[in-house]
Amino acid sequence: MNSLIKLELARALRNRKFLFFSVIYPSVLFLITAGNADSTTKVPGSGLTLPTYMMVSMASFGALTAVLMGNSERIAKEREGGWVRQLRLTTLPGRGYVLAKTASAAVVSLPSIVIVFAVAAAVKDVRLDAWQWLALTGAIWAGSLVFAALGVAIGYLATGDAVRPITMITYFGLSMLGGLWMPTTTFPDWLQDIAKWLPTHAYAALGQAIEQSRAPHVQDLAVLVVSFVLFAGGAAWLYRKDTLKA
Amino acid sequence: MTTTASVVAFDQVSKAYDAVRAVDGLTLDLSPGQTVALLGPNGAGKSTTLDLLLGLKKPDSGTVRLFGTSPRDAIVAGRVGAMLQSGGLMDEVTVAELVRLACDLHPKPYRPSEVLSRAGIAQIADRKVNKLSGGQAQRVRFALATAGDSDLIVLDEPTTGMDVTTRQAFWATMREQAEQGRTVLFATHYLEEADAVADRVLVLHRGRLLADGTAAEIKARAGARRVSFDVEGALDEPALRALPFLTGIDISGRTVRIQSADADATVHALYGLGVYPRNLEVAGLGLEQAFVAITTAEEAKSK
Numbered sequence: 001m002n003s004l005i006k007l008e009l010a011r012a013l014r015n016r017k018f019l020f021f022s023v024i025y026p027s028v029l030f031l032i033t034a035g036n037a038d039s040t041t042k043v044p045g046s047g048l049t050l051p052t053y054m055m056v057s058m059a060s061f062g063a064l065t066a067v068l069m070g071n072s073e074r075i076a077k078e079r080e081g082g083w084v085r086q087l088r089l090t091t092l093p094g095r096g097y098v099l100a101k102t103a104s105a106a107v108v109s110l111p112s113i114v115i116v117f118a119v120a121a122a123v124k125d126v127r128l129d130a131w132q133w134l135a136l137t138g139a140i141w142a143g144s145l146v147f148a149a150l151g152v153a154i155g156y157l158a159t160g161d162a163v164r165p166i167t168m169i170t171y172f173g174l175s176m177l178g179g180l181w182m183p184t185t186t187f188p189d190w191l192q193d194i195a196k197w198l199p200t201h202a203y204a205a206l207g208q209a210i211e212q213s214r215a216p217h218v219q220d221l222a223v224l225v226v227s228f229v230l231f232a233g234g235a236a237w238l239y240r241k242d243t244l245k246a
Numbered sequence: 247m248t249t250t251a252s253v254v255a256f257d258q259v260s261k262a263y264d265a266v267r268a269v270d271g272l273t274l275d276l277s278p279g280q281t282v283a284l285l286g287p288n289g290a291g292k293s294t295t296l297d298l299l300l301g302l303k304k305p306d307s308g309t310v311r312l313f314g315t316s317p318r319d320a321i322v323a324g325r326v327g328a329m330l331q332s333g334g335l336m337d338e339v340t341v342a343e344l345v346r347l348a349c350d351l352h353p354k355p356y357r358p359s360e361v362l363s364r365a366g367i368a369q370i371a372d373r374k375v376n377k378l379s380g381g382q383a384q385r386v387r388f389a390l391a392t393a394g395d396s397d398l399i400v401l402d403e404p405t406t407g408m409d410v411t412t413r414q415a416f417w418a419t420m421r422e423q424a425e426q427g428r429t430v431l432f433a434t435h436y437l438e439e440a441d442a443v444a445d446r447v448l449v450l451h452r453g454r455l456l457a458d459g460t461a462a463e464i465k466a467r468a469g470a471r472r473v474s475f476d477v478e479g480a481l482d483e484p485a486l487r488a489l490p491f492l493t494g495i496d497i498s499g500r501t502v503r504i505q506s507a508d509a510d511a512t513v514h515a516l517y518g519l520g521v522y523p524r525n526l527e528v529a530g531l532g533l534e535q536a537f538v539a540i541t542t543a544e545e546a547k548s549k
């Protein structure tokens with residue numbers, strides 16, 4: 001299975017468009033959103049400066065891009081094209097294909113997180129304790145698994161034609177409504193009520209809790225855990241259905 | 247190599263999609279070292295049969311065993327190499343990378359360079375998989391099926407998209423595989439391939455096994471032989487049509503083509519008519535005609 005992970009990774013690293021959107025683009029977006037803010041403006045209700053707040057949002061956004069964008073489309077296309085069937089004629093265990101995709105996405109998501117941090121620290125003077133940097137990296141990286149599972153589920157749900165629009169709607173919807181592009185505090189109240197139940201919101205809130213040196217809200221943790229169980233369970237169910245049908 | 251257990255054993259295997267019985271009570275047994283063609287028109291159930299054989303589909307009833315175990319266990323043991331008809335490939339990687347992956351995944355792998363050259367794709371090893379022609383992609387699929395020392399090689403319509411030269415080279419390679427004691431099973435609708443390559447031909451029609459034997463036996467079973475000749479002088483069509491044992495006749499210009507259940511008697515009667523046939527040829531039906539004869543007979547029976 002290692003050889004498949006290596007090959008998936010080599011392919012991901014060769015895809016410039018994918019690398020741009022998952023590794024570079026979140027940092028660019030961070031500079032645009034946090035660019036004019038001085039380091040003293042606080043995001044209401046958080047006690048964090050705008051750059052500090054947005055750094056976590058954008059790192060989460062980058063990780064989300066890396067794990068969601070490539071995989072759903074590839075899985076749908078490779079399922080339809082018959083590569084998944086061909087792999088079933090090898091010694092690779094059934095789960096190996098999905099695990100290799102997830103593992104390679106996780107390798108790409110790490111630099112997208114770290115680069116946003118580096119840009120934030122260097123350009124916008126974001127300062128945190130060492131344990132906070134480490135905890136942030138770990139939390140955002142681990143949290144991205146929720147969305148990796150979602151990507152796999154979409155890949156097994158959608159056909160090759162429909163997968164791109166479905167992924168795009170999910171991706172932009174989750175990013176925007178979950179407050180990854182702008183703090184949800186700027187939303188009208190009714191939208192804030194919806195946003196706080198989105199896994200992307202909980203995902204970024206986890207990072208912001210670390211920045212605030214406090215324990216995360218139970219609701220955010222619960223949203224993430226439930227989302228993971230739903231997405232991973234759905235992916236497993238769809239995978240089994242697809243295998244029987246193939 | 248296995249000696250006692252059969253390579254492939256189907257026992258009363260059925261598989262239906264909705265109301266259509268794709269495979270209907272199929273029982274068959276392949277021994278080591280055979281090269282077997284699975285022949286049938288589109289929709290005969292060839293691909294479903296191979297999917298069941300490889301464990302990609304589960305039969306509704308009956309059992310499929312490979313080397314005395316389940317298909318999956320046989321694959322995990324590295325005993326089966328297979329090439330699917332619509333076997334998609336991983337794109338945006340090179341041919342060499344993909345072949346290396348296949349070798350890595352095989353329990354008894356060959357060296358990637360060996361596999362590449364045997365499949366005739368060493369020259370395109372650095373090319374991206376999604377930039378290949380149909381015939382080249384087909385050879386890459388073949389390379390994936392022969393990445394290791396498997397005992398059974400399964401090929402679904404392997405030469406689709408290959409030109410004549412490539413096709414010949416392909417079968418030469420395949421024959422080598424068979425000579426090394428491997429069992430080769432291939433589905434095809436190219437009848438001349440089955441005729442030239444296989445030592446056993448299975449004719450599949452509507453999910454059932456219609457005939458099972460050597461190409462010559464299948465042809466003999468269809469019964470008829472073909473007589474053709476040119477007529478000089480007057481051509482007495484009614485008399486020709488009245489020849490004994492005739493099963494078919496086609497007259498175009500001076501050339502007469504006859505299908506006969508007993509060619510010797512037909513030709514004897516032909517001389518009796520006082521006709522002097524020029525360029526007389528008596529031949530067995532090609533496998534293709536035999537195949538058509540067998541399947542149409544079956545259609546007629548089922549009506």
